[in-house]
Amino acid sequence: DADVTQTPRNRITKTGKRIMLECSQTKGHDRMYWYRQDPGLGLRLIYYSFDVKDINKGEISDGYSVSRQAQAKFSLSLESAIPNQTALYFCATSDPGLGTDTQYFGPGTRLTVL
Amino acid sequence: EDKVVQSPLSLVVHEGDTVTLNCSYEVTNFRSLLWYKQEKKAPTFLFMLTSSGIEKKSGRLSSILDKKELFSILNITATQTGDSAVYLCAVRVGGGADGLTFGKGTHLIIQP
Numbered sequence: 001d002a003d004v005t006q007t008p009r010n011r012i013t014k015t016g017k018r019i020m021l022e023c024s025q026t027k028g029h030d031r032m033y034w035y036r037q038d039p040g041l042g043l044r045l046i047y048y049s050f051d052v053k054d055i056n057k058g059e060i061s062d063g064y065s066v067s068r069q070a071q072a073k074f075s076l077s078l079e080s081a082i083p084n085q086t087a088l089y090f091c092a093t094s095d096p097g098l099g100t101d102t103q104y105f106g107p108g109t110r111l112t113v114l
Numbered sequence: 115e116d117k118v119v120q121s122p123l124s125l126v127v128h129e130g131d132t133v134t135l136n137c138s139y140e141v142t143n144f145r146s147l148l149w150y151k152q153e154k155k156a157p158t159f160l161f162m163l164t165s166s167g168i169e170k171k172s173g174r175l176s177s178i179l180d181k182k183e184l185f186s187i188l189n190i191t192a193t194q195t196g197d198s199a200v201y202l203c204a205v206r207v208g209g210g211a212d213g214l215t216f217g218k219g220t221h222l223i224i225q226p
Contacts (some may be wrong), residue, residue, distance in 0.1 A: 033213055042118075042202065043157075045213040058213050090156065094212075101146045101206040104213060105156040 003027045004106035006091050012112045019078040021109050023091030031094045032074040033103060034066060036087040043090065049074055054085075081113040116141040120203050120217035128225050131193050135220045137203030138185040145208035147186050149177055152219070160188070160201075190222075196226040198224045 004025045013019055023032065027041055030051045035043040035058075045058030045068040063085060067075045079083055088110050092103040118155045127133055139147065146164045150157035161170040163179035163186060170177050174193075179186045190197055200221050204214035 031212060035216075040218060042139070042216040043204075043214070044216070048170040048213045056212070059215075074158065088155075100162055101148060101214075102159050102162055103148075108155045 004091060004093055004104055006089075006106040006109050008034045008109060009107065010110045012114065013081055014046040014114050015082055017081050017113075019081050019111065021076045021089055021091075021111070023074045023076070023106055025072050025074075025091075025093045025104075025106075027093050027095070027104060028071075029095040029104075030071065031096070032068065032094040033094070034064075034074070034076045034086075035092065037062070037090060037108075038087050046076065078111075078113075081111075083113045086111060086113045116205065116207060116215045118205050118215050119201055120159040120201075120220050122220060123218060124221040124223070126223045126225060129191060129193060129195060130148075131224075132191045133193060133222065135188040135190075135201050135203075135222070136185065137187070137217055139203075139205045140184065141205050141207050141215065143208045144181065144205065146206045147179055148204045148206065148214065149186070149188050150202040150204065152202055154200075157202055159181065193224045195224045195226055198222060 033048045034046040037043045049055045049068045065077045091106040094103045121136045149160040161177045165180040177188045202218040202219045203217045
């Protein structure tokens with residue numbers, strides 16, 4: 001079974017709709033992240049969470065919100081989706097206590113906003 | 115603003131060739147540099163580098179960091195078609211912040 005899972009894997013929605021992307025992990029890591037990937041732009045950090053009580057904005061947080069419901073779950077919401085939020089979204093986890101900055105990525109959610 | 119620049123952005127070579135992918139960075143409070151391979155969807159981890167001049171090696175892949183000149187290279191020898199992928203370079207900064215700053219990636223295509 002995958003250590004980091006994302007649901008849904010694909011989603012098509014319309015402008016103005018509220019969308020939630022979910023991420024779950026079984027790695028037992030405290031830190032979780034949301035990135036988006038656009039063609040030719042690499043991955044960019046949206047939000048990150050050190051633990052359930054500590055959530056921080058990343059490089060491109062405008063238009064997004066997050067919720068860390070438990071150590072294993074980190075959700076990303078688009079309150080009112082717009083077409084330029086069409087992208088591939090990745091969740092990731094890490095545990096710096098292991099002596100590494102390695103982040104482990106989920107399979108991604110492809111979101112299309114019409 | 116932290117910046118990571120990869121070159122070339124795309125590269126086509128023949129099977130058996132050796133390739134060198136480049137990553138330069140300008141960040142405050144550098145902590146580590148990571149290389150990932152992205153084939154279909156999720157990036158998969160290759161190397162993490164923190165110290166200058168120490169080569170990390172895994173099979174035909176190797177990487178080295180130069181903290182004075184602010185760059186890293188990823189070498190792939192005896193390339194195979196399975197090496198075709200986008201290779202991502204990312205930097206982690208220290209201090210209270212977290213998250214990785216990624217370059218745009220190098221799209222490597224290995225032709226049979």
